[in-house]
Amino acid sequence: MTRPRLAFAASAVAAGLFASAACSGPAGTGGAGELTVWVMGDSSARFQQLVEPFSARTGIEVDTVAIPWDSVDQKFTTAVASGNGPDVLQVGLSKVPAFAASGALLTLDDRTLRDHPGLAAHHFLDGVAAAGGAPVSVPWVGDTRVLFYRSDILAAYGLTRPPGTWDELRAYAKVLAGRGVGQYGYHIPQWDSALPVIMTWAQGGGIVDDTGRIDFDTPEFHKAVDIYTGLYADRSVPADADFDQIQGFVSGATPMLVSGPYLAGAVAAAAPRLNGTWSVALIPGAAAHTSLLAGSNLAVWRSSDNTDGALRLLDYLSEPRTQLTWYRLDGQLPVTKVALDDPALTSDPLVSMYVRQLRDARPLPPVPNWDGETGKVLLDALNSIVLTGADRDTALRGLYAATGGTSVE
Template sequence: MRRLRPAPVAPILAVSLIMLAACSESGGGADRELTVWIMGDSSAHFQELVRPFTDRTGIGVDTVAIPWDSADQKLTTAVASGRGPDVLQIGLSKARVIAGSGALLELDEETLKGHANLTARNFLGGLPAADGKAGGKAVSVPWVSDTRVLFYRTDVLAAKGITRPPETWDQVRADARLLASRGAGAFGYFIPQWDSALPVIMTWAMGGHIVNADGEIAFDTPAFRKAVDLYTGMYADRSVPADTDFDQVQGFVSGVTPMLVSGPYLAGAIASAAPELAGKWAIALTPGDVTRTSLLAGSNLGVWGTTDDRDGALRLLDYLADPRTQLTWYRLDGQLPAARSALGEVRRSPDPAAKVYSKQLDDARPLPQVPNWDGETGKALLDTLNAIVLTGANRDTALRGLYAATDGTPAR
């Protein structure tokens, strides 16, 4: 799922790489090995990231890539069996469920002693604090921050006379209709049918919320219904593909779907798949009719409670939380740092994409903090929308079912 190499992050990135190399001790094979689960389709970049750690400590790292669509099953099985990795990446939308399972090591003050990079002051403020805790006890630390922006093919849009990225969702829909008129097999926009954040972002864009004043889920609002009309309307326009197996990267690279909203990781995937497209695509703030608020997301890292190498796992977490390491990860994989000082360097970068990400982070909020967004509330939302656009379910009947299933769910 990921890849672009954004332009180097100011001079500090080069300095950081030199410092990491300098602090790496020469040394051969690993004396012991940690197993790490990283979410995504490839472990190659992460293995490159941790090579200096192994050189310096003698601790090997066996990285296992877990596709995001398999993460729930993999984590559920691990919790049930009690057998997991030494270290694992946890998406924030899943973090409360994993934290509450009791499977992770508590990261209390005594446990973190001597690991200065793992203190709370090292990390970006605003990431959902409750997601990394179980019963008030910290069990994970931030790894990457994330937001969503508009990706668009400048060359494809220009060929249809569109010289600026759309700033509102009405403009997105109109531009998508125009782009879909290019001929058979062409579309204007891509809606990931697995992405429950998009309809929430659309609701925010309409000036609404899906959490009421009592801190409960409440989809039954005018703003949400406007978002539903937008979402389903683009299918009705035939501006988006209905294929459930559609590949967003290849669709963007081929120009079949020249616009979509996604995170910084997509930039890496585009550049890796099609470096020849450099200069033919760009990013912009998420569209908005009332606001341009986008998603604040990311991933945490945790240590499996029954690890045989607690010391090694904590040393690896400390290395990954180091701002220099996080800047290297941004260069390698395009994912934004969670370390405060590292994100500050990204913000000061001359890279135009970094400036867009930084500006969007200033107007971003997390998904509602329900106990299991992906498995319950978010799933109900996607099931409802997909039923309408893919199977022809009655809009109003389907929405009433969504309201009945989710309204009143605690979201704080």
């Protein structure tokens, strides 16, 4: 799977940031060895460009290796078994608990980081540094979900502002679905296990009980299920699992959806003519507007023979100037407080909304295997109700039985 990157990198980030990054921070000593870095997806060439100033400043050569997103687990498992891993690796936030449990990553406690004050948690957005539940990584880039909406289509039906709650979104979607055959009001990706959790947060609830175990059997989750299944019952969302959300948004067939900021770049690239006809808003919510906190961290391989160089690289990558340069190069949102407050980000209305949402976001519960276990069972239950007509109560009882008692690490 190729993870889409943000294509809206702000022109306000001056090109001089990249050059000046070579002069930022404390000077290092030359000839300090080499580092192998695993980065996920298709950004290896841009990452190599990003670290050129670091190599020039420290004498540490960096070899960047791209790992396809769908090969991450296998690559990591093989490396753990062989003991032959990289010096530094990018870790998706949802993978941190499982990777930490392997014992292959260096513990980044206060003692380890005492000579690297730039990696202290207080430099990062509140909640980001603690995401993942284990001190084996530091934040690298952030991601979240917002509501995308076609303001032109909504306005044509008298809907002059984005929906503020999920109940209101459902009402909007029903109106918009009445436009005719093949027209809907909203799109639910059937692979998105985070969406029903976000809906639960919006009701003021959660899916972890006071003992630190997964618990879906709550009034707030039941309300989220009402919304999720109700959108299908209203015929306000397409039932086709292969429905293309980008094309649906561009064509107007699905003029509302929740997605990450990368969708903005995809829409801009696919249909620049639509500029000014769509916008983004905070996640709808009755009790809260909390969204998903996602993104990636950076970790150091425990048996690296250049731990010092690896930590110095993490220092460099956490510098606000470097984070802004990476935003310009790859469109990934920074996670340091200073970078997030930079006018290069806040002056762009879309990005300003992403940053605002990022400040009210939380990660999925750090269970060992969300995608393959808890999240999959959640989607299987909901999709069986809306797509195959399974009995709601029976499906939910199965969900509770399969996930209840799962411990959050």
